[in-house]
Amino acid sequence: MTPDLTESSRDPAHALLDETVPAGEPWLRRIAKGQVFRIVDLEGNQAVDTVFFAADDPDEHYSLTHTIQAQGGLYLGVGSRLMSSEGRPMLTIVADTCGRHDTLGGACSCESNTVRYALEKRAMHSCRDNFMAAISAGATGLGKRHVASNINFFMNVPVTPEGGLTFADGISAPGKYVEMRAEMDVLVLVSNCPQLNNPCNAYNPTPVRCLVWEAA
Ligand SMILES: [Zn+2]
Secondary structure, three states, X not given: OXXXXXXXXXXXXXXXXXXXXXXXXXXXXXXXXXXXXXXXXXXXXXXXXXXXXXXXXXXXXEOHHHHHHHHOOOOOOOOOEEEEOOOOEEEEEXXXXXXXXXXXXXXXXXXXXXXXXXXXXXXXXXXXXXXXXXXXXXXXXXXXXXXXXXXXXXXXXXXXXXXXXXXXXXXXXXXXXXXXXEOOOEEEEEEEOOOOOOHHHOOOOOOEEEEEEOOO
């Protein structure tokens, strides 16, 4: 399937918020209904693990199963509606210059690094650590139990004809971006993945840029 690549006409100079998330760091912000959120893969091949929550009720969160079911497909791209655990659209992807975003790979953790790679990887920083650090620092009402399934923007996890998953080399490149419109007030929780054991970050985690524009 050829991805639908759609550029955005939004000008970063007019963004409400324009922040760089350093390699391996978390980012947590509130985005109001109608506002548009863009993530830019500044140097290429960087996985951006992302969870969304309904801003006023974090028990409602991004749902992998509702999203896949709603669009009848595994990968995210232009037109994808990111659905909540209550079956409501949270955000809609409105522009994308990468063409591949993963729904299935999950977020790395101390446990998965230990099981997949080696016991001595236990102390390595992980996306799960980032999620916990961000929610404990912010007064958002989010707790450990709220962190559910996540999206991996810019990550390439092809599904084989037999149904297998592989963490493949990325297809993203410097400056590729994905942009989405909030359909409700949301909290966005990002881990700019610090993973060094598989090619999801090309073995070299790099910064990303997060921008938010006011509702049209
Ligand atoms: Zn990770």
